[in-house]
Amino acid sequence: MTPLYQQIKNHIREHIGAGTWGPGQRVPSENELVRTLGASRMTVNRALREMTDEGILHRVAGVGTFVADRTAYAHPLEVRNIAEEIRARGHQHSAQVVTLETMRAGGELAGNFGVPPKTNLFHSLILHSENGVPLQIEDRYVNPAVAPDYMSIDFAKTTPYEYLVRVAPLQEAEHVLRAVMPGDSVRKLLGMAEGEPALLLLRRTWSNGVVTSTVRLYYPGSRYELAGRFNP
Amino acid sequence: MTPLYQQIKNHIREHIGAGTWGPGQRVPSENELVRTLGASRMTVNRALREMTDEGILHRVAGVGTFVADRTAYAHPLEVRNIAEEIRARGHQHSAQVVTLETMRAGGELAGNFGVPPKTNLFHSLILHSENGVPLQIEDRYVNPAVAPDYMSIDFAKTTPYEYLVRVAPLQEAEHVLRAVMPGDSVRKLLGMAEGEPALLLLRRTWSNGVVTSTVRLYYPGSRYELAGRFNP
DNA sequence: AAGTGGTCTAGACCACTGC
DNA sequence: CAGTGGTCTAGACCACTTT
Structure with a gap:
């Protein structure tokens, strides 16, 4: 009850x-x-x-x-699920899978994962929207050793986050936050005006000492902010 | 009460x-x-x-x-001291006091502090540099009831942060992070190129249930990022 | 059986805003 | 003035854990 x-x-x-x-x-x-x-x-x-x-x-x-007027609002210290965040506001979440592929890791990517170059990695690029308005681009690489079923998931229904926490309990996370000018493709996908900055959140997560996933999250600067309240 | x-x-x-x-x-x-x-x-x-x-x-x-056992609370948005951060990198911190004044709170500012409008507040605007390169603008308002000596501090030597934690133990903090295009004055102080985004961090801190200080921190997007690693 | 937190009710007084 | 949220009380029933 x-x-x-x-x-x-x-x-x-x-x-x-x-x-x-x-x-x-x-x-x-x-x-x-x-x-x-x-x-x-x-x-x-x-x-x-x-x-x-x-x-x-x-x-x-x-x-x-x-x-509240503030529509976009998240807690930066937590690794949050964008879908949950949107639903908590009473709004509708939708996801559009732009890319879903298997690729070989280049040098930098392999270094991030701690795997040898040319190892296969999964790559997904998903556009998340709130009430139909684009809010986040999720550009993610996933370690196949940790999440072998990744390519068969319907990411219009389940977010990568939801799938990954199920198969690989989150153990550690690393965050980097930047203000950037988005590239054209990012800008267009997010429906941003030219000259509008984006918030870029890089995240790397570990499970059992192995890098599970790295992700680049782009948010439109005009429609999103990260916020949180805590006790030091 | x-x-x-x-x-x-x-x-x-x-x-x-x-x-x-x-x-x-x-x-x-x-x-x-x-x-x-x-x-x-x-x-x-x-x-x-x-x-x-x-x-x-x-x-x-x-x-x-x-x-609660707290080990999981280190995250990218710790309240940290810019001077310490720069010194930790082995670099030289310098501060230039641009403004230091007593002023009357307008409606919005008073609301943030939870004091009646027209209450006196202290206001400081300080430019922090790393090895002579501007890195942060600190635009701060301070509650005189909590820090009555604020106006007599030499902020070229002591950062407001260092002074405030001494007089008012930090109890709670609220953060908001945005990617913005800086105004002209901010852009020039930080020596930023036109069209370069800035990271804006708003912070409000409490001590004994009273708002001690609110601050707007501007960072040049090209020279700064917030990073952290933690265990969820 | 005794103690714990989780929840809920039906009142109450207060300071504040709007008319 | 009536209406609002902010707070507080003194009860209550429940599911649960420990003894």
Whole structure:
């Protein structure tokens, strides 16, 4: 049985996802939700408070609760799944597989993986969108020794992340973050204007001491930001 | 007046900080805290639940609440000192104070700090260089209530970071990372070419539940990257 | 059986905003 | 003024673990 406050959170997420309650718009007040949902105010309050902490809602005492404008929002210290992130905002995730191939590693790539040059690697390039708007390019190389079935997965339904954490428990990760001017192909895929910068996140993950995957994630600078709150 | 659940969180943090309750050790149960602190169980529960969400505590129903083992919290967005970072590379750090002033908070700034509009704030803009090459612009606002001596510090010798951690122990931090096109003044100070993107890191830090400082850090995209390795 | 955390309710008082 | 969110209380029932 899912807790009531979780059901309320899901209920609100669905409304946001369906567009009934759009960004900047007002969400029913606590008392209204108490009446319509039949829960107590403390329970409604918890649901709304948690969604505010998650950055999905925005509250002003004395005024009301609103859907946050900030659409793209992620926690940089976690290795997150883009699909989950989008669904948590109540939006629709879709993925378009641009490239899926087996190739031989060049010198630099082989060095990153710690395998001999000319070893076979899997390569995928996937465009992830939120409500149909491109949000991330995932340019990934995968170690076949760790994930032999990689080429037979339908990445329109399952993200590489979801598949990889299943076959290779995440053990260690390395991140590099840069601001770059995207190349033409990246720019066009993401639907970015010329002269608009991109956020580039390089990530390398290990499982059992072996490099599982390296990935280059491109985000449009105007539509995405990495954010997080933590205790040092 | 700080909310009771915040006071309880601070109380627990102090015990953890002082080493009374070390990693892996058991924290008093909800009922015990209700008795010793005189708060209701819901309030104690909220404090413990939030600290669990923050990764500070670890709870097991039917067993107890424990201080989390923290080894997994090094990540690319640590709050670090630019001067230390440069010195760690064996290079020379220098700082040039561009602006140092007292000003009145506008609406948005006041909102970020959680103070009434027109409250006095300190403002500093400092250019940090590595071996004479500009690397970071630090555009910072500081809460005078927390750091009253801020205006009398020589920031060519001591970084604001070093001063602030001394007067206000860092408790919580919020980060936002963006790729942006810098404005002309930022671009010129950093000696960047036109059309070159910048990495913008916004940070807000808390001490004892009060916002100590907000800062906008600009880095030239071509000369800087954020990197880190951690175990999830 | 006793203790733990997980959840939920039905009240309450407060400071604040809008009219 | 009525409405909003922010907080707090004193109960309650539950599933679970430990003794």
